[in-house]
Amino acid sequence: MNPVIDYHALAPEIVLSVTIILCLLVDLFIPDRPRLVPQLASLGVLAAIIPVLTLAVSGTDVSMFGGAFVVDNYALAFDGLFLVVAYITLLVSFDEIADGDYYGGEYYVLLLTSVLGMVMMASSRDLVSIFIALETISIPTFVLAGWRKHDTKSNEAAIKYFLIGVLSSAVMLYGMSLIFGFANGTKLSVISEYSAGSPPALFAVAIFLTIVGFAFKVSAVPFHFWAPDTYEGAPLPVTAFLSVASKAAGFVALLTIIRFGFFNSSDSWQPLIWVLAAASMTFGNLAALRQTNIVRMLAYSSIAQGGFILVPLAVAGDVSGPSAWEAVLVYLMIYAAMNLGAFAVVMAVSRRTHSTEISSFAGLGRVDSVNAVMLSLFMFSLAGIPPLAGWFAKFVIFRAVFDAGTTAAVVLGVIAALNAVVAFFYYSNVVRRMWFDEAPEVVSSPRPASVALTLAIGITVVVVVVVGVYPEVFARLGQLAFASG
Amino acid sequence: MWGQQVVFWLLAIAMGAAAIGVVRSRDVVHSVLFLVVVLAGAAAQYILLAAEFVAWVQVLIYIGAVVVLFLFGVMLTRSPMGHDSNRLDNDQRWAAGVVALLIFGVLTALLVDAFGGQQINFGPELVAQGSPQAIGSDLFRTFIVPFEVVSMLLLAALVGAVVMARKD
Secondary structure, three states: OOOOOOHHHHHHHHHHHHHHHHHHHHHHHOOOOOOHHHHHHHHHHHHHHHHHHHHHHHOOOEEEHHHOEEEOHHHHHHHHHHHHHHHHHHHHHHHHHHHOOOOHHHHHHHHHHHHHHHHHHHHEOEHHHHHHHHHHHHHHHHHHHOOOOOOHHHHHHHHHHHHHHHHHHHHHHHHHHHHHHHHOOOEHHHHHHHHHOOOOHHHHHHHHHHHHHHHHHOOOOOOOOOHHHHHHHOOHHHHHHHHHHHHHHHHHHHHHHHHHHHHHHHHHHHHHHHHHHHHHHHHHHHHHHOOOEHHHHHHHHHHHHHHHHHHHHHHHHHOOOOHHHHHHHHHHHHHHHHHHHHHHHHHHHHHHHOOOEHHHHOOHHHHOHHHHHHHHHHHHHHHOOOOOOHHHHHHHHHHHHHHHOOHHHHHHHHHHHHHHHHHHHHHHHHHHHHHHOOOOOOOOOOOOOOHHHHHHHHHHHHHHHHHHHOOHHHHHHHHHHOOOO | OHHHHHHHHHHHHHHHHHHHHHHHOOOHHHHHHHHHHHHHHHHHHHHHOOOHHHHHHHHHHHHHHHHHHHHHHHHHOOOOOOOOOOOOOOOOHHHHHHHHHHHHHHHHHHHHHHHOOOOOOOOHHHHHHOOHHHHHHHHHHOOHHHHHHHHHHHHHHHHHHHHHHOOO
16 A cells, blocks of 8 residues: 655655755866856756646645645645745845855755755645654754854854754644644644544643744744844845745744644634734834844844734634635735845845944935835835735735634734834834935945846835735735635 | 553653753763663653654664764863863753743643543554554655655755864
C-alpha cells in the first residue's frame, strides 16, 4: 500500500529543492562567477510560481497522505504570496550581499530553504508537517540574522533570535504533544473532531501553549522583545524578510491550526488572541512613537501591524462567513507589499547616507525626490490613508469585526481604531522630516541603487497604488481562496 | 503492573534529581553528565511504554550524538571549565525556581484531572505500534513530505554551521 503522490501538486516544493541544490553546486564549482547564484535563485523562485499558477487554473483540490498535505486555493494563495515576497527579497538582497563581503552563495541557499518551509507550511494540515515547516523557516533565518559576523549587533541579533526561537519551539512542541495525547492523532481534522466533544481543562492549556509558541514567531506582545534588536542588528534584506515573509508564515500557521484544528474550542483561543492583538497594537504603536532609528521604528510598527492581523483571528469564532479568514489573507498581502517597499527605499537611501537614523532622512525631498515620494507613499499606506492599499487592509479588518458583532469584538475594534490614529503620528513624522526639514551635510560616498533594488521598489509601489484604487483585485483573491471552506 | 509502577517511580526520581543537578551544577561538564542521566532515564521510560525503537533512537541520538556534541563544544571553544561559581549562575535563580514550581503544580493538577485513573492496556497491539516496522511505515507513507523537507533543513543547517564556523 504505497501512498499516492501527485507530483504536480508537489511541484513548487520540488522546484525549490532542486534550485537550492543547484545553487550549492554552482557556488562550489563555478566560484569565479559570483552573479550566477543570485540569478539562479531568482529564476528558481519564478519557476516555482509556474506550477502554483497551473494548479490554480486546473482548479481541483489535491489531498494527499490522508489529508495531511492539501493543495487547494487556500494553500495556493499563500504559496503565491510567499514566492512573490521571496522574489522581492532576492531583488533587494543582490546589492547588499555583493557589497558587504558576505558569503554570497550560502546566503541564497539559506534564504531559499526558508522559502521552501513557507511553501510547505501553506499546504500542511497536520501538526508534524506544520512543526517541520516552521523549523525549516526559522533555522536558516537564525544564521541569516547573524550574517555580518564581525558586527557585534548582528551577533546579538542572531543569538537573541536563536534562543527565543528555540524556546518558543519547545513550548509549542509541549502543547502539540499534549494535543496529540488527547486527540490520538496529529491531523488537524482529527483534532477538530476531538475538540467538538467536551475536552478537559488540560486541552485548553495545550492550545494555549501551542498558540504562545506561534505568538513568539509572529512577535506578538508580550512575546515580542527579541524583534526590535534582531531587526536592527540583522542585515537589512534579512530584516525585510523576517518582518514580512517569516512573520506571514507564522500567521499562516496560526490561521491553519485555528481554522482546521481548534475552531470548535473557540472559548480557549479567542480570549488569548484578543489579548495578544490588543497588547500588540497598543504597545507596538506606543513604542514606535519614541524611536529615532527608522529600522527600529519599522520593527515596532510591524509588531503593531501584527496586532491588526490578529484582530480578525480574535473574532473568527463569532463570524459566520469566511470574512475573518479573508481579512487575514488580504491584510498579509497588502502588508507584505508596503513593508517590503518601505524597507527597499530605506536600503536605497542608506546606500547614500550610510545611516538608518530618521534624522538622516531629513530633507530627502530635495536631495532625492523620487525615493522621498516612494517612502511617503509607503508610510501613508502603512498608516492606512486612502487611496493607498493600506486603507483596504484596515477596512477588511473592521468588516470582520462588524460581522462578528459581539461586545468583545466591538471593544477590540475601538482599540484598533484608536491605534490607527496613533500610528498616523509616527508614520507622518518621517514624511514631515523628509519634506520640511533641512538636509544634513552628507560626507560619505554614495553607492547608487541597482536596477534590482529599483525594480523591487517599482513592483511594491505598483501593488500599493493599484490595490488602493482597485481593491477588488485582492478582495476577489481572498474570496477565491476561501470559496470552498 | 506493580513492577512497572516501582520502576517508573525509581526512574522518575532519578531523572528529577539529575535534572536539578543539570541546573545546579557549577561546572558545565558536570551539567552535561547529569543530562546524560536524564536522557537515559527518558529512554528507559520509553521501554516501559513498549516503545523500543524510540528508546534506542533516544539513546543513539541524544546520548550518542547530542551530548558528545556538547562535550566537543565545551572542549573546542573557550567555555569556562572547572569550578567557576559566578559564570553559571545569576540573580534570577529564585524567580526561576518559583516559575518552575508553579508550572509543575499547574501541569500536575491538570494532568491528573485529564488522565488520572486511566490505565494503559499493554496488549500486542500497543507493542506493535512501537515497532520499527510501524514507525518506518508511518515515516515513509504518511510523513514522507516532512521527512524529505527535514533533509533539506539539515543541509541548510550544515551550510549555516560552516558559514558561522569558517575563519575569514
